[in-house]
Amino acid sequence: MSWRWMRYLLASAMLFAAGCGNNKPAAQQIDGQLRIGIAFETLQTEYWVASLDNLRNELNKRNAEIVEVVADGDANRQLEQVQSLITRHVDGIVLVPKDSRTCVPMIRAANKANIPIVLYNRGAATGAGPHVVVVADNRSITRATVSKMVEVARQRGRKLKAAILIGDLGDINAIERREGFDEIVAENPDVVEVVARIPTEWNQEKAFAGITNALQANPEIEFIFCSSDFLFPSVISALKSANRYLPVNDPNHVVLGGFDGDATAYGMLKEGYLDADGVQDVQFECQQAVDALYKMNRGETVDAVLPDPGFVIHQGNLETDAERMWGSQVGSHK
Amino acid sequence: MVRTSSPLTAPSRHTSSHTPGQIEQRSEHPLLAALRGRTGVFCIALYLLCIYPFCPELASTGQVLAVVHNAAPLLVLALGQTFVLLLGGIDLSVSGVIALVSIISASFITRQWAWAPAWTAEPSLSIAAGLLLGAVIGAVHGFAVSVLSLPAFLVTMSSMMILGGAAVWITHGERIGDLPIPLLDAAQRHYFGLDISVWIAISLALVALIVLRRTLWGQWLFAVGQNARAAYLAGCPVTWVLISGFAWCGACSALAALLYTARMETASPTFPGEILLDAIGAAVIGGTSLSGGAASALGVVGGTLAISLMAQSLTLLNLAHWHVLMAKGSVILLAAFFDARRRAASAAELRS
Structure with a gap:
């Protein structure tokens, strides 16, 4: 860059600076x-x-x-x-x-x-x-959600193999949700055994690849906890590919749980595919x-x-508590 | 990677912002002549004049300082990328290098690894190790490009995946915080009103300016970028120049990693890939040719300030991030378009 060009720039900058004596924000506040x-x-x-x-x-x-x-x-x-x-x-x-x-x-x-x-x-x-x-309260809401899932799983009368989709480990919420899941799983060793821990970094593509691989490696997975509802589309796609996306009353239904309370989760609950969801208010x-x-x-x-404090919504309280779930008030559910 | 079909042109000390084979036209208007190779900066000056009436806050001291501070780490990255672009190559591994250097330096400083001897926690040694690691990674890229004749695009893209993956693997996806407070205080100290990162970036720009204009290495970089075969026949150590150019880029990426780490007070194993586009954009707006053989350190400074200015001004206008992306993309495309037009005109002049 030549000095001549630098002079042009300097002159422009001086003009610019000269034209602006006002250092206060432009927007007028009442x-x-x-x-x-x-x-x-x-x-x-x-x-x-x-x-x-x-x-x-x-x-x-x-x-x-x-x-x-x-x-x-x-x-x-x-x-x-x-x-x-x-x-x-x-x-x-x-x-x-x-x-x-x-x-x-x-x-x-x-x-x-x-x-x-x-x-x-x-x-x-x-x-x-x-x-x-x-x-x-991520930990306690997750504990309550996974407890509800375990309650459903216990009715099968056998030990289910489980997977968890973990969020970004730099996010304290993801860590607390994972810990809440782990605590309930550890308290119920006769009902659930974790065979896949899928890191997603809060990324849908990574979630899809992870859950697809996990279902291929462990086709007997029957219990999936999703650390955030926004990853559900990936889980649904993977389950559909494996012909495993079945309603709750089907004997081969995969027990599903999530966290957030979004519109996807509300739709899944309403259509009878989701067992429990932790809801943030x-x-x-x-x-x-x-x-x-x-x-x-x-x-x-x-x-x-x-x-x-949040709350857990499930097939049992859907009718009474749906209005408190923010996902029921957005998008096509509005 | 290296063009061998471009016209044979001897590198000159004073043509740092000119394209290969460029011929001065004496009859050209001085303003138009000054604009040659600097259309990107011209576009920004125009942009500034257009946006100012809608965004007068941009001229406040705080906003000007914010533009400068935000530009500092990006300038370091862009100066590194410029050397590789000058050679006719490209380095796509930036986000991977930043992530790996960041977490390795921070791991040493915070004693994350029990096997590491105590002396590795010495900040100056950890910082030096980070810079060395970046330079070595860059040199490996240069070796693969020059000796193994692999395309720079492929080598550095693969490297980005490997290094980024390694960073996540080493840390299990977790960030490293708790950096020593005295170190952070030193890294965030202000001198004459400017953050130390700004002074580091300015110093590096001066080094790049001197290297490109006043050193034999700079001449070799231009020579190899303009025509590697001719440079080789003229006695230029092409292999060494390529390796050193990529090593410079790696070291600059490592330095940027340290600046970002100090700024965020956290080392992160993942880094947004968009920063690469910003660095390349800054270089292109500053007159660096994507075909190699033309670059200017001062132009890159202008290009980096332009990118930072655009982001800041559009944010002040309450526009969303995707608007900023669209604006940046358009300006970079415009600069690349003018670069292509310039090269086509130069080629036509030579043919006639």
């Missing part, structure tokens, strides 16, 4: 109105889309100005986006981090700028600095997250962890 940043790691699944919609609703109720960013699975990009929100002088940040570790510098940056930050649905590693987490979590931000802006103290 007095008392809060500007809230929402930073999502991904919108890959229905759960995140439903969460974003609920957060928007909660913030719109309070007449907040919303600034949204989505990192599309890239933690580095998410850090850049959070820093961008900070330079835009937001009054609070709702962060859905990629994992528990990479969000640490984001929390630190928000703390440094005195901006309240709420982690939605995923906690941070220890030593991250002050923040609030709204999170489902999206509306409750979003309300808690927004409430926490507003309280912190008023200088009030908020608990560091705001738990969502």
